[in-house]
Amino acid sequence: MGYLGARMRQRRQILARYGKALAIPAAIVCILALSIMFVADVYLHHALEKTIAYDAENRARNWSEDIISRTPELELIAIGRSPDRGGLDGLRGSAEKNGIYWIRLYSPKGLLLLDLDDSGFHPASDRHSGDAIAREAFRSGEGQTTLRETTDSDGLSRVLVETYIPVDSHDGRRFGVMKVTVDQTGFAQSLNGVFHNLNILLIFGSAVVYLIPSLVLIFKAEQLRGKDKALLELSQFDPLTGLLNRREFNNRCAALFDRRRFQLIGILFVDVDRFKNVNDDLGHEFGDALLKHISTRIVSALGPTDLIGRIGGDEFMIVSSFTTRSDLADLGNAIQAAIDAPFSHNGTTITPSLSLGGHVSRPGETLEAAIHAADLATYQAKANGRAQLVMYSPEMGSAQDRRRAIEAMLRDALASDSGLFVEYQPIFGNKAAEIVGFEALLRLRSQRGNPISPAEFIPIAEDSGLIVQIGEWTLTKVLKTARDWPEDLFVAVNLSAVQFKDGNIVEMVRDRLFEAAFDPARLELEVTESLILESDEDVKEQLAALKAMGVSIALDDFGTGYSSLGYLWKYQFDKLKLDRAFLEGFNFASDKYRQVISTIVELGQNLGMELTAEGVETPQQLSMLAEIGFDQFQGFLLGRPMSADAAAALLTTEPHRKAAG
Structure with a gap:
């Protein structure tokens, strides 16, 4: 009863204090109410700015992710090439359509590479030569958003939100920082109207009633932000291993193949040997732990530009750019070496192994054909006894065609009760003097x-x-x-x-x-x-x-x-x-x-x-x-x-x- 008694005494003290407050003259109550409303107004103004900035940041990020995937000129500018005027005009049109007021592209060192606002394209030399915020955004990989109010040349007030966004190419390589400025004047005016009405209500209410909407608004905004981040991760990454999921991996591979010209691209298909037996004999919890272990070991053998995804239950795929057949074989052997060690979990130890199929895709070959070739090589590795790397050769296609033909033949034989038949070889006993079976x-x-x-x-x-x-x-x-x-x-x-x-x-x-x-x-x-x-x-x-x-x-x-x-x-x-x-x-x-x-x-x-x-x-x-x-x-x-x-x-x-x- 000691703890409960203390809590009851505390509640009685609080009620007593409130009882005294009710006896304060009405004039003091009004002063307190006005003070509360003043504090609430300051707090709501902060909430208003945060909401405007949050909305603008989302718009800027969504627009930039879309435009980067469709405007290769941005990456060309980043590596020092002259941009295509048509592409920049398309960029400007997309910005106007989506309410983007100003676009700037910075190099990793914060140097201005592209300056585009609602009046057109401006040479980088006409602007400043460096931006510390852009440099920090590129280094940390984290964006930064700032809201500011300004007056344009016509004397009109504007609410502008600037967001610095690190930008990556389709293969995951970061090449710059984009500053996207969104004009939030109209949105701010709409929100100001809403909060003005709330202020009117607060005059006839209490400070508590005034605070609740802003608290709910902040909470909901943060909640939505967290949900958006979780949904983005689920849409792109495998929840078990943290690697790219099949859909996202295929999208990035397709983009890599679409924009290559004379580039050799290596593909490694990785299959965990006898994984079904592991799940059946040791349980799915052990199997999941093994997959996480294997994915970590594979990643440890990869280079910084290699792309990896989990494309099936026990299947992984790796894409390595600018590689040769020898380089790809070395990578496969390095992965085998990284896996070749006992794995223990919950008192059970096994030594996993992988079957790998490799193929180096040359210009002109489609992604589907390249994956098929690597898949055939993997199948050959398993047919050869597993736990090895096999590089694709054209003869594998013919062998696979024959396998498919024989499998079809077996299916037809079962369906038609023809093709399959049984022969009987005698077995002799009594020193080969008589047939026993x-x-x-x-x-x-x-x-x-x-x-x-x-x-x-x-x-x-x-x-x-x-x-x-x-x-x-x-x-x-x-x-x-x-x-x-x-x-x-x-x-x-x-x-x-x-x-x-x-x-x-x-x-x-x-x-x-x-x-x-x-x-x-x-x-x-x-x-x-x-x-x-x-x-x-x-x-x-x-x-x-x-x-x-x-x-x-x-x-x-x-x-x-x-x-x-x-x-x-x-x-x-x-x-x-x-x-x-x-x-x-x-x-x-x-x-x-x-x-x-x-x-x-x-x-x-x-x-x-x-x-x-x-x-x-x-x-x-x-x-x-x-x-x-x-x-x-x-x-x-x-x-x-x-x-x-x-x-x-x-x-x-x-x-x-x-x-x-």
């Missing part, structure tokens, strides 16, 4: 009947996301075919890492098995090591769910990666498939080679896995692998990929378990 191999044929290599169309299907639909189409087709085989034969189907990222793989496999009334124990799903490396826990859960259905999981292409051994125990695969590349170029008579293969077999056996050797092409390979202890064999020596009808015909032969080669 088939591997389903997806194929694509163009409309002209030309085969497209899986090594070419599968990555395109993955990058475009079509692999999810294609994978479902393939499994449906394969299960329908294998359903008619003998019940002791299995079928192996390859899965892509993209199908696991989609998150629907378990449900899709379950639905297709149910639809085909196919025994899950006869289905083998093959995955590669790249899947495990990209998303550890998520993949582990999905693989466990698939195994719980009774489906077998095989690790395909074993021996081509660098961390397979570390994951064998963790994922509990049912089978290892030794990659064909492991059999190429080895000396089969070498004891060391046999020991390596034997070690793999022993490891698999100890973990309870079956072992399949892929790419068996010679009797020598088959004999050695069978002797070492492989369970199953696959390769051209035993049987080439064949159509579904050919596979069915093979199984009807007697005996159908012999080698099919």
